[in-house]
Amino acid sequence: MSVVLYDTSLRDGTQGEDVQMSVADKLTIAQLIDDLGVSYIEGGWPGSNPRDEAFFEEARKLQLKNAKLAAFGATRRSGIKCEQDANLQALLRAEVPCLTIFGKSWRFQATEVLRISPEENLELIEDSVRYLKQHVPEVVFDAEHFFDGYKDDAPYALECLRAALRGGADYLTLCETNGGALPHEVAAAVAHAARELAATAQPGSAAGARARLGIHTHNDCECAVANSVAAVRAGAIMVQGTVNGYGERCGNANLISIIPALQLKLGLPCVTDAQLQKLRHVARTVDEISNRTPWASQPYVGRSAFAHKGGMHVDAVKKNSRAYEHIEPELVGNHRRILLSDLSGRANVELKAKELGIELDPKSPETRKILEKLKQLEADGYQFESAGASFKLFVLQSLGQLREHFTLRDLEVQIAFGDEARGARAQAAERDVTRVRIEIGVGDEVAYSSARGEGPVHAMDLALRSVIDRFYPQLEAVRLVDYKVRVLTSADGTGSVVRVLIQSSDGSEVWGTVGVSPNIIHASWNALVDALVYKLVKDGVEPYLAAGGRQERPSQPALPAAK
Numbered sequence: 001m002s003v004v005l006y007d008t009s010l011r012d013g014t015q016g017e018d019v020q021m022s023v024a025d026k027l028t029i030a031q032l033i034d035d036l037g038v039s040y041i042e043g044g045w046p047g048s049n050p051r052d053e054a055f056f057e058e059a060r061k062l063q064l065k066n067a068k069l070a071a072f073g074a075t076r077r078s079g080i081k082c083e084q085d086a087n088l089q090a091l092l093r094a095e096v097p098c099l100t101i102f103g104k105s106w107r108f109q110a111t112e113v114l115r116i117s118p119e120e121n122l123e124l125i126e127d128s129v130r131y132l133k134q135h136v137p138e139v140v141f142d143a144e145h146f147f148d149g150y151k152d153d154a155p156y157a158l159e160c161l162r163a164a165l166r167g168g169a170d171y172l173t174l175c176e177t178n179g180g181a182l183p184h185e186v187a188a189a190v191a192h193a194a195r196e197l198a199a200t201a202q203p204g205s206a207a208g209a210r211a212r213l214g215i216h217t218h219n220d221c222e223c224a225v226a227n228s229v230a231a232v233r234a235g236a237i238m239v240q241g242t243v244n245g246y247g248e249r250c251g252n253a254n255l256i257s258i259i260p261a262l263q264l265k266l267g268l269p270c271v272t273d274a275q276l277q278k279l280r281h282v283a284r285t286v287d288e289i290s291n292r293t294p295w296a297s298q299p300y301v302g303r304s305a306f307a308h309k310g311g312m313h314v315d316a317v318k319k320n321s322r323a324y325e326h327i328e329p330e331l332v333g334n335h336r337r338i339l340l341s342d343l344s345g346r347a348n349v350e351l352k353a354k355e356l357g358i359e360l361d362p363k364s365p366e367t368r369k370i371l372e373k374l375k376q377l378e379a380d381g382y383q384f385e386s387a388g389a390s391f392k393l394f395v396l397q398s399l400g401q402l403r404e405h406f407t408l409r410d411l412e413v414q415i416a417f418g419d420e421a422r423g424a425r426a427q428a429a430e431r432d433v434t435r436v437r438i439e440i441g442v443g444d445e446v447a448y449s450s451a452r453g454e455g456p457v458h459a460m461d462l463a464l465r466s467v468i469d470r471f472y473p474q475l476e477a478v479r480l481v482d483y484k485v486r487v488l489t490s491a492d493g494t495g496s497v498v499r500v501l502i503q504s505s506d507g508s509e510v511w512g513t514v515g516v517s518p519n520i521i522h523a524s525w526n527a528l529v530d531a532l533v534y535k536l537v538k539d540g541v542e543p544y545l546a547a548g549g550r551q552e553r554p555s556q557p558a559l560p561a562a563k
């Protein structure tokens with residue numbers, strides 16, 4: 001048996017409070033979801049807003065490889081014909097092969113919210129499904145509040161499903177709309193519905209002898225994924241969900257967790273192995289497009305999902321990854337990370353160094369010394385998790401293998417702002433009045449430079465680069481791509497220690513460096529210098545010697561990339 005995946009990130013997912021998607025974003029995301037091997041992409045509710053109508057106009061032009069587009073709407077209103085119902089007409093105008101409509105399956109919702117009789121509600125369902133089915137190949141009926149309705153009046157909830165089946169629905173989705181049910185309740189209700197409908201579905205009816213059940217859950221009890229898996233085990237063959245669990249309130253069922261659970265744990269194929277390996281990429285890219293910070297601890301795909309910190313754990317993972325990993329991270333496109341921290345054991349340091357291309361003997365006194373120094377640095381506020389380049393320089397220095405390319409002799413920063421400064425800036429047509437003057441030693445030479453920039457870090461970068469590129473032209477390619485500051489000890493107020501993290505790139509590799517100091521400019525300087533020195537070290541660049549100077553030293557081999 002295989003499971004049909006139905007994505008509703010672009011419809012239910014956009015109900016999430018902090019999820020923002022333009023039409024262009026939705027088109028890009030649709031393409032990503034298609035790459036993942038999902039069968040249906042619900043693009044929106046054309047009857048509810050013009051943006052969704054615009055989406056379908058563009059989406060019809062997409063060349064989707066795996067997915068069919070679906071549009072979402074409601075059953076017809078009471079007292080009018082389907083032909084007169086604006087919402088159903090908007091659905092047909094979407095011109096997609098699958099239409100999904102929701103209807104009430106809770107008696108109380110029909111009588112108290114729609115204020116119609118339970119019998120009329122059944123007619124609305126059957127009528128609307130039959131009408132749409134005359135125009136499109138596939139119709140999915142979403143039974144809203146099915147599980148609450150089932151608890152309240154099971155025979156009526158099942159009657160609603162039968163009405164949709166009579167209308168010719170291809171799938172009957174049982175919706176856990178309020179997100180309040182637990183897995184054992186979902187499993188029991190799905191199993192009952194599957195039994196009932198198998199017994200009563202008429203052979204030769206549009207949906208065949210057996211109703212195809214779907215599941216749609218919300219995460220209000222943190223059980224949306226568990227409920228979806230339970231429903232599949234009880235007989236549902238379609239799973240509706242969203243990428244990263246986007247959705248109203250606490251979100252929808254997270255397809256990014258459901259797919260590997262079904263495929264790797266239950267052995268139910270939903271996508272190919274190659275598609276599964278795109279899981280992390282899709283999850284992160286969709287976060288980026290939707291302007292959401294990726295969730296580090298997100299199961300399967302998070303940055304921390306396969307990160308090992310405790311020394312004993314690292315030692316065990318080194319021997320056999322199954323010791324502390326439930327699956328191989330590569331199956332879902334993730335990778336193992338060894339973290340360095342004050343819990344660091346020698347195994348962490350050894351493994352991390354190995355990741356960076358440095359072989360350390362875990363039993364050697366050097367390794368012990370490095371570990372001790374590392375613990376001191378971490379106590380001071382250093383963190384090398386995302387600063388692999390600084391860690392590599394630290395290890396090389398500890399081993400006496402780091403040679404000096406340049407030294408800082410003096411640095412002065414002049415910052416001026418305020419009404420007077422603004423006046424002066426306007427006169428001089430300058431964009432900023434931050435000025436940095438530096439004096440550095442390179443070989444036997446002393447070089448000076450000064451620069452103005454947009455703030456001290458920018459000015460410092462410009463000043464250093466304007467003088468250093470002369471000696472090391474390789475550095476011209478290096479660009480600062482990210483700069484982050486974190487305050488470490490808030491108890492001291494503005495006197496706090498800060499940690500600066502810089503990401504740099506030379507076009508082919510990105511590397512991270514770190515600086516820590518109570519002085520933000522000093523911390524930034526250290527991170528900046530590490531970034532440049534790392535480039536020189538990785539390219540195997542010799543320290544500059546004055547012309548006609550000393551004897552050349554043997555060349556240092558280029559080192560592999562840091563992460």
Ligand SMILES: [Zn+2]
Nearest residue numbers: 012177216218
């Ligand atoms: Zn929903």
